[in-house]
Amino acid sequence: MIKVFLAEDQSILQSALSQLLDLEDDLEVVGTASNGVIAWEGIQAFKPDVAILDIEMPEMTGLDVADQIHTSDLTTKVIILTTFAQRAYFERAVRAEVAGYLLKDSPSDELIDTIRQVMAGLTRYSPELVINMVSSDQNPLTKRELAVLAAASDGMSSKQIATTLFLSVGTVRNYLSAIFSKLGVHSRMEAVKIAKKNKWLK
Template identity: 90%
Template structure:
């Protein structure tokens, strides 16, 4: 069972999301809040598997909470919900290593699928939020993701990358999936092209 904490300051939306997620056999809501401060306090105590956070809330924003979870090294995965695609928000989300970054008007099935995917170690960013957000000013890839992509640019297979970087093949695939999601692409070739264009890879 995946334990979910929900933070959303619009009570109607919070109630609708809670009911929707609780309908799934493998998902359960363990807590909810309408402001970031209460959410952060609850998350430290409840230690949910996934925290679904509205980006704009009173007292602490969803990104403030995500920052706290990241710096405190909690195992809770974070999925951010936002209304608008703003570069400053995107960059903070990447820095906080949030696992999911979705638009509020995304289909409900997309949120449910994303929750399951992040529990499998994947990263899911809405393509609409990624488009025009990636630039040479802000590299969204972690050092390990860059190492995997650099190896891929040399033509290595997933197995060869795993051997070279002392990782499992499954972990390499997860890194590649995260890279594709962050860059809004569907192949290694496209990812390498963007990385080289922005001089993230030589």
């Protein structure tokens, strides 16, 4: 069972999302909050597997809470769910290494799928955000993702990358999937092209 904490300051939306998630056999909403302070306290208390956070909340924003989770010892994965497609918000979320960033007008099935995907170790960012906001001054890739992509740029197979970086083949595939999602591409060649164009890879 995947334990989910939901922080959303609009009570009608919070209730609707909570009921929607609880309908899934493998999801359980263990707590809700309508402001950031209560959300942070609840996340520390319940230690959910996934925290779904709105950005604009009273007292602490969802990004403030994401920062707290990132710098703590919690293993909770964060999905930002927001109406705001602003570059500054997205870049801050990337720095906090959130596992997902979706717009509120995304289909409900996409949110549910994203919860399961981030629990499998994947990263899922809304394609609209990625296409518009990936820029050379904000590299969205982690050091390990860059290492995997650098090895891929040398023509290594997933098995060769795994051997070189002391990872499992499955982990390499997860890293590649996260890279593709963050860059809005579907192949290694496209990802390498973007990374080299923006000078993230030499």
